[in-house]
Amino acid sequence: MAGLELLSDQGYRVDGRRAGELRKIQARMGVFAQADGSAYIEQGNTKALAVVYGPHEIRGSRARALPDRALVNCQYSSATFSTGERKRRTHGDRKSCEMGLQLRQTFEAAILTQLHPRSQIDIYVQVLQADGGTYAACVNAATLAVLDAGIPMRDFVCACSAGFVDGTALADLSHVEEAAGGPQLALALLPASGQIALLEMDARLHEDHLEQVLEAAARAARDVHTLLDRVVRQHVKEASILLGD
Amino acid sequence: MAMEMRLPVPRKPVSESLGRETKKHLVVPGDTITTDTGFMRGHGTYMGEEKLIASVAGPVERVNKLICVKALKTRYNGEVGDIVVGRITEVQQKRWKVETNSRLDSVLLLSSMNLPGGELAEVQAVFSDGAVSLHTRSLKYGKVPPSLVKRQKTHFHDLPCGASVILGNNGFIWIYPTPEHKEEDAGGFIANLEPVSLADREVISRLRNCIVSLVTQRMLLYDTSILYCYEASLPHQIKDILKPEVMEEIVMETRQRLLEQEG
Numbered sequence: 001m002a003g004l005e006l007l008s009d010q011g012y013r014v015d016g017r018r019a020g021e022l023r024k025i026q027a028r029m030g031v032f033a034q035a036d037g038s039a040y041i042e043q044g045n046t047k048a049l050a051v052v053y054g055p056h057e058i059r060g061s062r063a064r065a066l067p068d069r070a071l072v073n074c075q076y077s078s079a080t081f082s083t084g085e086r087k088r089r090t091h092g093d094r095k096s097c098e099m100g101l102q103l104r105q106t107f108e109a110a111i112l113t114q115l116h117p118r119s120q121i122d123i124y125v126q127v128l129q130a131d132g133g134t135y136a137a138c139v140n141a142a143t144l145a146v147l148d149a150g151i152p153m154r155d156f157v158c159a160c161s162a163g164f165v166d167g168t169a170l171a172d173l174s175h176v177e178e179a180a181g182g183p184q185l186a187l188a189l190l191p192a193s194g195q196i197a198l199l200e201m202d203a204r205l206h207e208d209h210l211e212q213v214l215e216a217a218a219r220a221a222r223d224v225h226t227l228l229d230r231v232v233r234q235h236v237k238e239a240s241i242l243l244g245d
Numbered sequence: 246m247a248m249e250m251r252l253p254v255p256r257k258p259v260s261e262s263l264g265r266e267t268k269k270h271l272v273v274p275g276d277t278i279t280t281d282t283g284f285m286r287g288h289g290t291y292m293g294e295e296k297l298i299a300s301v302a303g304p305v306e307r308v309n310k311l312i313c314v315k316a317l318k319t320r321y322n323g324e325v326g327d328i329v330v331g332r333i334t335e336v337q338q339k340r341w342k343v344e345t346n347s348r349l350d351s352v353l354l355l356s357s358m359n360l361p362g363g364e365l366a367e368v369q370a371v372f373s374d375g376a377v378s379l380h381t382r383s384l385k386y387g388k389v390p391p392s393l394v395k396r397q398k399t400h401f402h403d404l405p406c407g408a409s410v411i412l413g414n415n416g417f418i419w420i421y422p423t424p425e426h427k428e429e430d431a432g433g434f435i436a437n438l439e440p441v442s443l444a445d446r447e448v449i450s451r452l453r454n455c456i457v458s459l460v461t462q463r464m465l466l467y468d469t470s471i472l473y474c475y476e477a478s479l480p481h482q483i484k485d486i487l488k489p490e491v492m493e494e495i496v497m498e499t500r501q502r503l504l505e506q507e508g
Binding site for chain 2: 193240
């Protein structure tokens, strides 16, 4: 696209970042008192809110209960004011369903569901402002919310997006970079063991470059983990001080 | 209807001086607790390739050979002898399903209930609404995190201010006006449908706001802490108790009185 270079000759991106640099991340746990767990995260201008209820009795059809593990139910929702143009989204449209399914796959891999048979864990994520990397922000917010609810997890789930421009892999894409049409990949990682919870890409990328892009996404996800780890530790420390004994 | 709006203010970080001296080992999921295989694993941990790994975020507790991690917030896990407050959600043939803020709904068998005219076992739980109505409509039950209810000998408290409180171990709290006649037969129940007086209702609302402020400041709930908080809140109007600065002031006073009382 004429006039918009995603990566300048000196190695700077549109917003001034380097190729492997993440946007500023701020997060908070326990934002809602009524829910079992909740969290809010800002990754650059992308803002996401996650709320967790559970584990609790399965509502509705009792037949869906799994005898040996918990059912994880994820719902994704995007606010009408989250994108540049106000767009009214119906519940259950294609994108929301797909995101919900991806989130469910991600968290079924991370939550120790065997510990809560015949119960249900609900994860609701809402995107308040979408500026690229919405899946990653949702996963990160949901991880903090699940931790806030005290639901046992194998490890953190940290996610980040990555793209490929001019032979260089870019980490944590913003909306401008996503809209440019290049290949983009979303990766959700369990940092301690290095296992991949979910890897998603729907674009054309030469297999020679896959390794490089995957590596950039993994490194960025680990950086996200460092930040989230700090947030959780601070929160736990404050809570245990207030609780006293 | 009066409305009040205020702009957001930055949160004040919790000062370290409030905490006791003991340094706890805090872990987050994915952290290795120990590589020593001699320990037994308790709640909040799991075994992964020769290491004991944490699965929740919280302080590590070690009791002899048992290691567990206590999560800050969990749903209620029942134990024998606990008092719980619940709400009936479903009525089945021989039993009722009770919602008690735990992982699954609790079950109450009709055969263990004491209905008027029956000679069966004593009621083990307190109900609200549903077919068995113990007190009048104006009573409130609110939910607090179960970890904030202190374990004590008795959970039924008659506070001198004229109301009674039942602190369920599951985090549900039932506030009601103290019944005047206490000589009722043990194990029965009286359907008391008189309207509650305004004075009693004020006491109940004040108590409820006090409990809410104790919870936001994450203090343990037991009869003494609730009572001190109630007394500290008397100079303020009931609806002012929920304002952040008033809340802090009241809870700070309560904390001090409790510390003085201890030693």
